[in-house]
Amino acid sequence: MTSVCIELEYDGAGFKGWAKQAGLRTVQAELEAALETVLREPVALTVAGRTDTGVHARRQVASFATAAEIPRDLARRANGLGPRDIAITAATAVQDGFDARRDALSRTYRYRLLTRSSSSPFEQGRSLWWPHRVDREALDACARLLPGKHDFTAFTPTQTDHVHFHRTILTAGWSQEGDILSFQVTADAFMRNMVRVLVGTMLDVSSGRGTLSAFEALLKGARRSEAGETAPPHGLYLESVAYDKS
Amino acid sequence: MTSVCIELEYDGAGFKGWAKQAGLRTVQAELEAALETVLREPVALTVAGRTDTGVHARRQVASFATAAEIPRDLARRANGLGPRDIAITAATAVQDGFDARRDALSRTYRYRLLTRSSSSPFEQGRSLWWPHRVDREALDACARLLPGKHDFTAFTPTQTDHVHFHRTILTAGWSQEGDILSFQVTADAFMRNMVRVLVGTMLDVSSGRGTLSAFEALLKGARRSEAGETAPPHGLYLESVAYDKS
Numbered sequence: 464m465t466s467v468c469i470e471l472e473y474d475g476a477g478f479k480g481w482a483k484q485a486g487l488r489t490v491q492a493e494l495e496a497a498l499e500t501v502l503r504e505p506v507a508l509t510v511a512g513r514t515d516t517g518v519h520a521r522r523q524v525a526s527f528a529t530a531a532e533i534p535r536d537l538a539r540r541a542n543g544l545g546p547r548d549i550a551i552t553a554a555t556a557v558q559d560g561f562d563a564r565r566d567a568l569s570r571t572y573r574y575r576l577l578t579r580s581s582s583s584p585f586e587q588g589r590s591l592w593w594p595h596r597v598d599r600e601a602l603d604a605c606a607r608l609l610p611g612k613h614d615f616t617a618f619t620p621t622q623t624d625h626v627h628f629h630r631t632i633l634t635a636g637w638s639q640e641g642d643i644l645s646f647q648v649t650a651d652a653f654m655r656n657m658v659r660v661l662v663g664t665m666l667d668v669s670s671g672r673g674t675l676s677a678f679e680a681l682l683k684g685a686r687r688s689e690a691g692e693t694a695p696p697h698g699l700y701l702e703s704v705a706y707d708k709s
Numbered sequence: 710m711t712s713v714c715i716e717l718e719y720d721g722a723g724f725k726g727w728a729k730q731a732g733l734r735t736v737q738a739e740l741e742a743a744l745e746t747v748l749r750e751p752v753a754l755t756v757a758g759r760t761d762t763g764v765h766a767r768r769q770v771a772s773f774a775t776a777a778e779i780p781r782d783l784a785r786r787a788n789g790l791g792p793r794d795i796a797i798t799a800a801t802a803v804q805d806g807f808d809a810r811r812d813a814l815s816r817t818y819r820y821r822l823l824t825r826s827s828s829s830p831f832e833q834g835r836s837l838w839w840p841h842r843v844d845r846e847a848l849d850a851c852a853r854l855l856p857g858k859h860d861f862t863a864f865t866p867t868q869t870d871h872v873h874f875h876r877t878i879l880t881a882g883w884s885q886e887g888d889i890l891s892f893q894v895t896a897d898a899f900m901r902n903m904v905r906v907l908v909g910t911m912l913d914v915s916s917g918r919g920t921l922s923a924f925e926a927l928l929k930g931a932r933r934s935e936a937g938e939t940a941p942p943h944g945l946y947l948e949s950v951a952y953d954k955s
Contacts, residue, residue, distance in 0.1 A: 472829060472830060473830055474831060519831075538827060539826065542828070547828070548830040552826075581798050582793070584793060584794040584796055585765075
């Protein structure tokens, strides 16, 4: 058996998220179908970051094991068969047993906001239009509280199959480039909706509807209803996944 | 009469260019309709850079003279009425007699190419996918020949209403940012298709189909058929327009 590592990007607008679901258009289903057509073998993908409906990926990583021979131009051929809203940027045979999910050391997500009074035709579906006042100091103060191990129960839906609610955030910060204000966060792993609820709750602190001390208290575990709204999916991107290079 | 300066951006994909034409969807027609609804007066726009079908604008400038009172929130109200592929970023009353076309000192265009083996869902319609070999030195050598006054007859359609074919290029250069290779050029004025034929012809030099000396000779005036193909419109952006600040 050979392990194959796939790097890909996708525009999440046209997908009901990553994971295969009967009758729904998902990234996994489209990608497996294209790979199976090229390899003439069943393909079962494992993924580093399971994205939800509407969430984008800039550098997602998936893997599968196969007995098929891997053509050198697998990426090009699968791209030719697959839809235009997914692009495989690399497809390479790697050491046997590589698993994109299990071997990932951390995931990085970015949430993008367009902070100007008018929306932009070039940012439709690519960022959250946020023509409101932004308190950058409040946002930065929130982000500084994030690194470390916290109980994120308040930041994921009540109906969940998660068993443990602690996650370790490695880095978190806001940055501005032109009219785009971004929140970037790296963690060992994320729970469902976690980045979007973090963003929604920090925007409450920015607008004065929430306080920094209330935000800090939420990181020690609280009910979902105590945190802010879930920011919409079209501003969120899985940016990258880190692996041990050795 | 008051002169009003409008700054706007648009995604060119849905428009048959800037200029009004009976029965066709154009930027001018959509914008005048939205402004007329707010002002309850006829609006006749003058524009700094008349873009062709499919060409984008990042910071286009238009103007009109009106007897109507200009509300402070004209941009916001016109954006609310206009389509999502146009955004007015500023609408301000300026000194009487301002004319966006006549008063412009120079225009800057950018042509964007995606230079990687796979296309990108985030670059569909926003850049020309160019998975071919690029000879950056050849492109740079071409760009260095451009500043100055030249006869651009070879770089505009044979069927044209231009009378003079000399234009003065102020600056021109190629730059790479990630996978995006851009050609940016500033001139006093441009002829129809001029930037797109320049890019198509420089890409011929890059691929070895044309030579630097042949490119240089074209700048002294030649038939259209001697220059390269017209690069597609979806890679081209009107980036900005310069005015005398005094």
